[in-house]
Amino acid sequence: MINEIYSNYGLHAAELIRMGIYEGFWIRNKVYILVPLLGRKEEELTEIKKLGDYMIAQGDMMVTTFVPNVHGYYVSKIQGKDYILVKCNRHGTRQWEGEGRELAYFHYRGKHFSEKVEQLNRIGQWKTLWETRLEQLERFWQSKVINHPNDSFDMLFVSSFPYFLGLTENAIQYIVDTELDDQPKAFDGATVCYQKYACHTMNEYQRVKVPFQWVYDHPGRDIAEWVRSALFTNKESTEIIRFLNEYEQVMPLSSFAWRLMYARLLFPLHYFEEVEGYYSVEDEGKKALRERKLQKIVDSAADHQRFLGGFYDMIQLPIGKLNIRKVEWL
Known part of the structure; x- marks a missing residue:
């Protein structure tokens, strides 16, 4: 792989190291990251590059840029697969101000992107996406019930799904009620978000940001996913409160935003990911890991509720004061 990097880019990588979900290497003060294309369309790549270039122009120097290969193209074939190489200079001068503030700064920069976003746009789509995902999983669950499950994961899935179906329906209804009862404010415009934000996302590999992990969505997406990951990594409530306070010191949330964020917390994304992940892999080790994670989710459902x-x-x-309602059965 190192030889193919040199033949494609003329770069001497001493070694490849794991950088989050990617592989990459350092050359002097620059970090290079190999991003697998995974069938992304040209239109999506164009939007990814535009958003990345825009965020750099807004002053975020930790965002990676595309690196052309020796032929002037961005896509290279390495070990039979398509990759794009991105890079970022090492910048260690600015003081880190805490995850809440850093995420708020990130969202603030992303709010003023003026071009139309289509491929990466998720704003206003949560309800439809969740309904589709729920319908697909419910049909799969029904097929499992009809066929009388006999292995441990199938039985765990069949017995636990009705509860998480109810939770999902509540999340969808919460969005419907929010859109009926409240109005979006200035804060609620779309911005650059992560596909799946989590605790310490911005701390990975020296806080480098890879636009391939981004979507264009409501900022409540990232806030909710941070809280979700904080809960499942056993962070104290004081840490969650501090994160939210840090964020609001830069960008105060509207009542509409609090409602959307809470709807996203209600949606049991963690459950869907483990079930869908189990049935989409062949590796027995990975299946066993998914089953252990699902069992933990089911066992902790009462605490989560x-x-x-x-x-x-x-x-x-x-x-x-904000006219926000609770979900009474919780």
């Missing part, structure tokens, strides 16, 4: 039921109280949000 208590967290959701007490979330607004925990962060001391004045829901009466």
Whole structure:
């Protein structure tokens, strides 16, 4: 792979190292990251590059840029697969201000992108995407019930799905009610977000940001996913409160945003990911890992429900003043 990197880019990589979900290498003060194309369309690549270039122009110097190969193209064939190489200079001068503030700065920069986004656009689509995902999984669940499951994962899935179906329906209804009862404010415009943000996402490999991980969506997406990951990595409630306070010091959330964020917390994304992941892989080791994770999700469902039921109280949000309703059964 190192030899093919040299033949494609003329770069001498001493060694490849794991950088989050990617592989990459350092040359002096630059980090290079190999991003597999995974069938992305040209239109999507164009949007990814435009968003990355825009965020750099807005002052975010930790965003990677596309590196052309020796033939002047961005896509290279390495070990029979299509890759794009991206790079970023090492910048260690600016003081880190905490994850909440850093995410808010990131969202603030992304809010002023003026070109139309189509391939990466997710704003206003949560309800439709969740309904589609739920319908697909429900049909699969029904087929498993009819065929009488006999292995441990099938039985776990069949027995647990009705509860998570109900939780998903509540998340969808919460979005419907939000759109009926409230109006988006200036904060609620689309911005650059991550496909799946998590605790310490911005700390990975020296806080380098790879636009291939981005979508264009409501900022509540990233905030909710940070809280979800904080919950499942056993962070204290004080850490969640601090993160939210840090964020709001830069960009105060609207009542509409709080509602959308809570709807996303209600949606059991973690459950869907483990079930869908299990049935989409062949490797027995990976299947076993998915089963252990799903069992943990099912075992902790009561604790998770208590967290959701007490979330607004925990962060001391004045829901009466903001006219935000609780989900009564939680």
